[in-house]
Amino acid sequence: MAQHKRRVERKSDLVDAAWRAMLEHGATSVRLNQVAEQAGLTSGAIIYHYPDLQELLLDAHRAGMERFYEQRLRAVEGIASPARKLVVTIMSGLPTDSDDPDVRLLCELGGAAARNSVYALLLTSLYDRQVSLYQVILEAGAAQGVFALQDDSLAIGRNLVALEDAYGYRIMARHGAIDQEAAAGLILDYARIATGHRLPLLTPSPTTEDKEP
Amino acid sequence: MAQHKRRVERKSDLVDAAWRAMLEHGATSVRLNQVAEQAGLTSGAIIYHYPDLQELLLDAHRAGMERFYEQRLRAVEGIASPARKLVVTIMSGLPTDSDDPDVRLLCELGGAAARNSVYALLLTSLYDRQVSLYQVILEAGAAQGVFALQDDSLAIGRNLVALEDAYGYRIMARHGAIDQEAAAGLILDYARIATGHRLPLLTPSPTTEDKEP
DNA sequence: GGCTATTTTGAACCAGTCTTCAATATCGAA
DNA sequence: TTCGATATTGAAGACTGGTTCAAAATAGCC
Structure with a gap:
């Protein structure tokens, strides 16, 4: 259960990061790296949670x-x-x-x-x-x-x-x-x-x- | 004079091509190649007339x-x-x-x-x-x-x-x-x-x- | 027809990005 | 504290797209 909660929280962090990244670089032209940077992670970590960036942007x-x-x-x-x-x-x-x-x-x-x-x-x-x-x-x-x-x-x-x-x-x-x-x-x-x-x-x-x- | 007229015409062709390419691929995400394809040329030819693609898109x-x-x-x-x-x-x-x-x-x-x-x-x-x-x-x-x-x-x-x-x-x-x-x-x-x-x-x-x- | 300037090609090169994945780090439970 | 699961890194590979430029094609002119 605890790990489930953490998962949800992390996803929510990523959604926030994606939102900020879109704001900074453009809703459509934002790059995976830029989302990762906003989240303080590397692109691999983002993909681990969101295999499809579009899905993440959509959530954001x-x-x-x-x-x-x-x-x-x-x-x-x-x-x-x-x-x-x-x-x-x-x-x-x-x-x-x-x-x-x-x-x-x-x-x-x-x-x-x-x-x-x-x-x-x-x-x-x-x-x-x-x-x-x-x-x-x-x-x-x-x-x-x-x-x-x-x-x-x-x-x-x-x-x-x-x-x-x-x-x-x-x-x-x-x-x-x-x-x-x-x-x-x-x-x-x-x-x-x-x-x-x-x-x-x-x-x-x-x-x-x-x-x- | 004649070459000047040709130049203008060609530019106008490119503007049309750029417009069609934007329509097909998106105003912001359109690629140089895609404009070239619409114009029936290669990307080099586009650059020859419009060293900056943004300028061409703007004209379009x-x-x-x-x-x-x-x-x-x-x-x-x-x-x-x-x-x-x-x-x-x-x-x-x-x-x-x-x-x-x-x-x-x-x-x-x-x-x-x-x-x-x-x-x-x-x-x-x-x-x-x-x-x-x-x-x-x-x-x-x-x-x-x-x-x-x-x-x-x-x-x-x-x-x-x-x-x-x-x-x-x-x-x-x-x-x-x-x-x-x-x-x-x-x-x-x-x-x-x-x-x-x-x-x-x-x-x-x-x-x-x-x-x- | 030959000459020059203009136009266009095609290939090589470079930069940036996504993807993959083995290695590493971290967490939570026992 | 240790163990297994989860999370993250970092580097390598593939791909895309822009840029450059010498060579080829074309047009206009004499």
Whole structure:
């Protein structure tokens, strides 16, 4: 049993190392040696655990995507108001800047997905889950009567995630006029007319602190 | 003079070959040999004209992007109605399916742009030009009183191009529910509330034929 | 047709990477 | 502490792909 646990831990170490290596050298062009170096091992050791490097990279991407998604969930937990929830969710989907590691890898993955059906599937699933995330918020707001949805929540959700994604790429490409704030502003422009709510951007919500004391 | 012309022609042949090779083997992972094969030459001949392969790939991307943009311009020329123009422009920005070559390479380029500042610049410039394209249509429609813009044309234009881009990625990744038509529908959902116009999707416009007889 | 400049080939060379595997080191249990 | 299993190294071999360059082919010109 103990050796099984160690095995799992080691694999997890390698996944982390692979993730860092991809970040440093590129999601697609990363080399086995570079992963090994990040892990503080030699290439043989990597192969011992992952005979196929692609498998390791895939696991690393999976883990990164999962982290990204969980992070978004955490960002809104404890927020009651649908409007605030929507604004925070929008912000949490955007990279802070062109160095944001999670979004960077997601973008590189997006570029590779046209050729790699596994990556494509992974990203498609992430997309759909994010859409659902928005749908829940939109429906809740509609049920409470604070949102007057101009379309079905599925359509609005899809457009919101699409906008996030696209501005993620813009920010990664260092568009001079579009940073996280500007992108959030643009997406909110859409969210406002789609929900019929003013959706104040403003200060980090005071309601978030509620759950702490 | 004649040899100069030949030189230019040959370079253009190589650019075409490089473009095809990228399409077949991937924008980033394409090999010198593969370009040579597409051109019906050996690698030495490619190097003779393009000592740096990156330069050739860059030219190929530039040409592809230019073609894509020109194609969009042509798609609306001769259409008078701003509403129709808007609808046609939206359609022309979306890949027909996951095999659409131009969009495929643009997506791969997007993935690479996070690491390659030249590609980033190229894509940023394309994005901005496409935004301008929309702005012109939006402003014309507003001036004619057929559009009631809910935001400044810059914001709407940016969002429209962002949506196109994002759905391009979804289509490339073979999202089961999002094909060209569905994507157009979603973007139009936004365009409708942003312009206050019904924007009928419908049939290939009859007004297009006007200029033929 | 012969001459020169340009273009292209083909082979040799080099660097980097993956793979394999015997030798070595480390771990955990008894 | 010792033993067997597990993990890791390091070096050798095979392969791929870029680079170089002398030699061959081709084109354009007189």
